[in-house]
Amino acid sequence: MFTALALIRVEYVPEWKIDAEKSHMNDVQKDMIELKSTADILSLLMASDSNFSASGLPITIPFIMGGGEIPILEPSKSSGMLSVSMERCKMTIIPKRLLVSDSLQVEEDAKKIECGGITYRSNNREYLDQVLRYENGALILAQGEKSVMKEFPSFNIEKTSEKNYTVSIQAIKIRGEPDAVSSNADVSLRLTGISNNVTYNSNDTGDIASFYGTVITEYPDAWISYLNETAKNAGLEYGTDYDLDKPSSNFVYFNFTSTNNKTLQSLSISESVIQADLGTGLSSSSEDVNWSESGEDENTEHEDKSIMELGEWYYFDMFSGTYEETLMSVSSIDPNMLTDRDEDYSLPVGSFKNYELSPYSEVNDFNYSMNNNGKTLNLNFGYNNFSSFNSTSIPTKATICMIYSFSGSKEPNIVMTLTGTERGTFKPNSGWCLYNQTFSISSKDPEEITLNLKVITDSGSNAAGTFRIDYLAVYLS
Numbered sequence: 001m002f003t004a005l006a007l008i009r010v011e012y013v014p015e016w017k018i019d020a021e022k023s024h025m026n027d028v029q030k031d032m033i034e035l036k037s038t039a040d041i042l043s044l045l046m047a048s049d050s051n052f053s054a055s056g057l058p059i060t061i062p063f064i065m066g067g068g069e070i071p072i073l074e075p076s077k078s079s080g081m082l083s084v085s086m087e088r089c090k091m092t093i094i095p096k097r098l099l100v101s102d103s104l105q106v107e108e109d110a111k112k113i114e115c116g117g118i119t120y121r122s123n124n125r126e127y128l129d130q131v132l133r134y135e136n137g138a139l140i141l142a143q144g145e146k147s148v149m150k151e152f153p154s155f156n157i158e159k160t161s162e163k164n165y166t167v168s169i170q171a172i173k174i175r176g177e178p179d180a181v182s183s184n185a186d187v188s189l190r191l192t193g194i195s196n197n198v199t200y201n202s203n204d205t206g207d208i209a210s211f212y213g214t215v216i217t218e219y220p221d222a223w224i225s226y227l228n229e230t231a232k233n234a235g236l237e238y239g240t241d242y243d244l245d246k247p248s249s250n251f252v253y254f255n256f257t258s259t260n261n262k263t264l265q266s267l268s269i270s271e272s273v274i275q276a277d278l279g280t281g282l283s284s285s286s287e288d289v290n291w292s293e294s295g296e297d298e299n300t301e302h303e304d305k306s307i308m309e310l311g312e313w314y315y316f317d318m319f320s321g322t323y324e325e326t327l328m329s330v331s332s333i334d335p336n337m338l339t340d341r342d343e344d345y346s347l348p349v350g351s352f353k354n355y356e357l358s359p360y361s362e363v364n365d366f367n368y369s370m371n372n373n374g375k376t377l378n379l380n381f382g383y384n385n386f387s388s389f390n391s392t393s394i395p396t397k398a399t400i401c402m403i404y405s406f407s408g409s410k411e412p413n414i415v416m417t418l419t420g421t422e423r424g425t426f427k428p429n430s431g432w433c434l435y436n437q438t439f440s441i442s443s444k445d446p447e448e449i450t451l452n453l454k455v456i457t458d459s460g461s462n463a464a465g466t467f468r469i470d471y472l473a474v475y476l477s
Helices: 002-011 012-047 220-233 299-304
Strands: 059-064 079-084 090-098 105-107 111-114 118-123 131-135 136-142 144-150 154-160 164-175 180-182 186-201 208-216 242-249 250-257 264-281 289-293 317-322 354-356 364-369 376-382 397-407 413-418 421-426 431-439 451-456 465-476
Touching: 012 059, 012 131, 012 136, 012 144, 012 164, 012 186, 012 264, 090 264, 105 451, 111 186, 118 164, 131 289, 131 354, 136 220, 144 220, 144 397, 180 186, 180 264, 180 413, 208 264, 220 242, 220 250, 242 431, 250 264, 397 413, 421 431
Parallel strands: 164 264
Antiparallel strands: 059 186, 079 118, 079 180, 090 105, 090 111, 090 208, 118 131, 131 136, 136 144, 154 164, 180 289, 186 264, 208 250, 242 250, 317 376, 354 431, 364 465, 376 451, 397 431, 397 465, 413 421, 413 451
16 A cells, blocks of 8 residues: 555656646636736726725735645645735836927937836746736736736727827836735735826827837836737837837837828827735735745845945946937847956046057957948947945946947047936047046936937948947946
8 A cells, every 4th residue: 555655656646736736826827817907997997087096995816825735645735925016117108209390309208107016926846937927017927038928918009090090008007115925825915096197198298200118027028029919910010110129138128100101190108006015814824924025035135236336337237229210139239248348458547538549459349330321320328227326325427438449431420428418429539449538417316327329420421330339337426
């Protein structure tokens, strides 16, 4: 009998355990779908009745955190972690409107929404671990490096006529202190509707021409796939009516334009704010539940690294670009290319815009061939991996150090914009050059430290060439 029982444990129990834990993950997915449905209903009620949020009545959603037990043979349960606001999700939309002349597009203020989110992470014994993530109205399933969207957010593209279409975005912001609970029993999550506001309506500001935006997320593949399918289903053509890209591992870029064949009639953006609070279930005991808060567990090291300090050099972790408004490929704009330089060359101390370095040997440089005269290469740099500055010190100055070159018979004009303020125009010398300048800044958030370079070739003949950057860093003081 003992031999037979041992055989069953070895041969059959692991497979049964896999099936049981798979069934449990299906139950968790149903709980997350209920979470999304509840958030959608709260958002709809707040949008239709401005007084609804005044009631402040929470809706409780139960979560089955653990499962996969096999009676007698393998009674132990798998567990899971449910967390609120422990991962970042941020959506930014920048509308462009037409001036009266219809010949110039002007960017409006960026609409930024810190979406927050709710995450379930499994801790299975046999079945593959999965992540179920609710952010900005989307329910995402992730396994390893892959992610897919199981339930969609409210990002609607509607074709109103043969040439016209409208876009409406209902963003969902999950508000709540960073918090998490690990358990193999039941826990609960309370959702409370706070507010719903229209943050942008192109009908109030003038003719809309186009818009572009970004999503900062740990699940970029799911968002790119969703945005691509949404645009295609509306009859838009990739590369002509819209562009999508992933400049870095947790950054999605999208751009929707008006063309001769398609016209963006209107863009509207609304934001619903929903409070999320964790709570234990009725069946939970202190042995079943392990609470953790931001700064008290393994996330502490990550959070410390996300704080910018004064007196340090920092490399940009976001890099995107266009050439004549055409999006550049991801492979050509890796920010890691700009973090090393020729260490054998001792850089001079001082303020320079085009100090010639000779002899200098590049290391893993960024390069882009500008094959036509009078064209513009537009490069954007920023920070995503930093959440805040040190609480005791806010930077008032930033030093930009860049090693760059342009190989061509005519030097281009390079226009630099730092933290949204134009900082002047300069030209390169022959060969590799050093740019080292210090500017006053008033940024309260690392995301506000952005750098834009516009490289504009001469409109005359023989002005084409290749623009290169070997090194780029920022020093805060």
